[in-house]
Amino acid sequence: DAKTTQPPSMDCAEGRAANLPCNHSTISGNEYVYWYRQIHSQGPQYIIHGLKNNETNEMASLIITEDRKSSTLILPHATLRDTAVYYCIVRKISGNQFYFGTGTSLTVIP
Amino acid sequence: GAVVSQHPSWVICKSGTSVKIECRSLDFQATTMFWYRQFPKQSLMLMATSNEGSKATYEQGVEKDKFLINHASLTLSTLTVTSAHPEDSSFYICSAITGSNTEAFFGQGTRLTVV
Numbered sequence: 001d002a003k004t005t006q007p008p009s010m011d012c013a014e015g016r017a018a019n020l021p022c023n024h025s026t027i028s029g030n031e032y033v034y035w036y037r038q039i040h041s042q043g044p045q046y047i048i049h050g051l052k053n054n055e056t057n058e059m060a061s062l063i064i065t066e067d068r069k070s071s072t073l074i075l076p077h078a079t080l081r082d083t084a085v086y087y088c089i090v091r092k093i094s095g096n097q098f099y100f101g102t103g104t105s106l107t108v109i110p
Numbered sequence: 111g112a113v114v115s116q117h118p119s120w121v122i123c124k125s126g127t128s129v130k131i132e133c134r135s136l137d138f139q140a141t142t143m144f145w146y147r148q149f150p151k152q153s154l155m156l157m158a159t160s161n162e163g164s165k166a167t168y169e170q171g172v173e174k175d176k177f178l179i180n181h182a183s184l185t186l187s188t189l190t191v192t193s194a195h196p197e198d199s200s201f202y203i204c205s206a207i208t209g210s211n212t213e214a215f216f217g218q219g220t221r222l223t224v225v
Contacts, residue, residue: 036216038154041201041219041221042218042219043114043116043203043205043216043217043218043219044154044203044205044216045216046213046214046215049212049213087153087154096142096144096159096207096211097144097156097159098144098156098205098214099156100146100153100154100155100156101153102153103153
């Protein structure tokens with residue numbers, strides 16, 4: 001079951017940081033926050049995941065609030081190729097399944 | 111990252127026929143694979159979880175006799191859409207998790223059109 005709430009769409013200027021919010025107010029202590037994105041007509045691509053600490057990799061940063069009820073995915077310098085639907089997913093540490101919510105359609109504008 | 115490959119990328123079939131879609135993990139062994147379907151402008155809907163050597167677990171509302179899943183090896187799972195009808199036309203996507211169970215890697219998807 002999807003347990004996340006995301007805005008349906010966002011725009012971002014090319015070269016600027018894209019900040020995508022996600023609300024997961026019912027998250028429990030044994031659940032991770034994952035982010036995936038899906039470029040049109042392709043399979044989803046893993047971006048990043050975290051439990052309670054902020055995480056950073058070559059693609060993005062994940063900021064999780066102290067109470068873990070929300071998080072923000074940050075793409076530091078958005079490019080046109082970052083235009084995609086971004087999915088925030090909550091998943092149990094010991095779980096298998098990834099249930100997708102409605103996601104945020106990000107459009108990067110030249 | 112790990113690579114998951116689906117075949118075919120797209121298929122057109124006649125109503126009433128069956129279609130098989132393959133999902134392979136190319137560089138890792140996947141004890142668990144997942145099958146999703148996605149209608150236009152909608153999110154991915156999990157259909158079933160496929161475990162190597164055992165019966166698949168289907169999500170509520172998914173007909174197991176219509177969507178046959180076989181996971182005969184650690185690198186291959188197949189989805190067969192039996193007696194396909196136009197309403198089965200959709201984008202089917204598989205994914206697999208690695209032994210560390212931390213990430214799911216997705217195939218590129220299969221576009222099924224039933225005419």
